[in-house]
Amino acid sequence: MDLSNDKDIELYFYENRLKTYAGWPFDEGCACTPENMARAGFIHTPSDNSPDTAMCFFCLKELEGWEPEDDPVKEHKDHSKGCHFISLKKKVEELTVEEFYKLEKERLNFILNKKTDAEIKTFEEKAQEKRAVILNKAMDEE
Template identity: 35%
Template sequence: MESASLYLVDERIKTFKNWPFSDKDKCNVRNMAEAGFYSVATGDDDADAAKCFLCGKELDGWEATDDPWAEHKSHAAQCAFVQLGKKENDLMLSEFLSVVQQYMINETTKRFATNAKEKIDENAKLIRRRIMASK
């Protein structure tokens, strides 16, 4: 799990360390975070890489005039957060809890899948060793 609280806009804002756009641009840090994105940049080559905390859609190639909500909707219309279409502060409690619940389900599923893959990989290595030892 990348962060247990990426469903909170303030936590997503903290991830944008070297965002290439200023607060004056449409594609600023606050607008990105409010649209559900957090930064997944690893260096200069992908300084504008961002990912949705809920649906996992990752986008890069942002321009200063891009509207993060419109881009999110354009590339991931099925995202439950996009379908709500509201900033965190505008969500009703039931909507917010629904988002948190879906986030936790997604994170648990990812963790389960990762653990299952690791076990399969370990078993495959063991079987390969046994095959190689029997030759």
């Protein structure tokens, strides 16, 4: 991720997160309206199987299976205790440049950790597959 990537920076702002909620299954009379979801830092990331999947643009935590009474802020805090965005005490527009860059540094840490975890998982899966091939060859040679 690059600080010059306007797309990533745009998601810091409520209006841009709200724009992602086309087709969101919950509306008026629910706690998890598009407005409340966007305020909590979520963007709508639906799939064919899960039309109610939402992900925090900051910590990348994905949640699905929303119920009408679910409070997005509470759910976000419960499922991602380390998210610096949901624990902000100020609006993004009120942050100093220094505060914003510190926050962005934390967001990039979340992204790097998620990518690293995925790479490690892929490596471990391939290592297990390779081990199985080697063991099968050793058994065949006996």
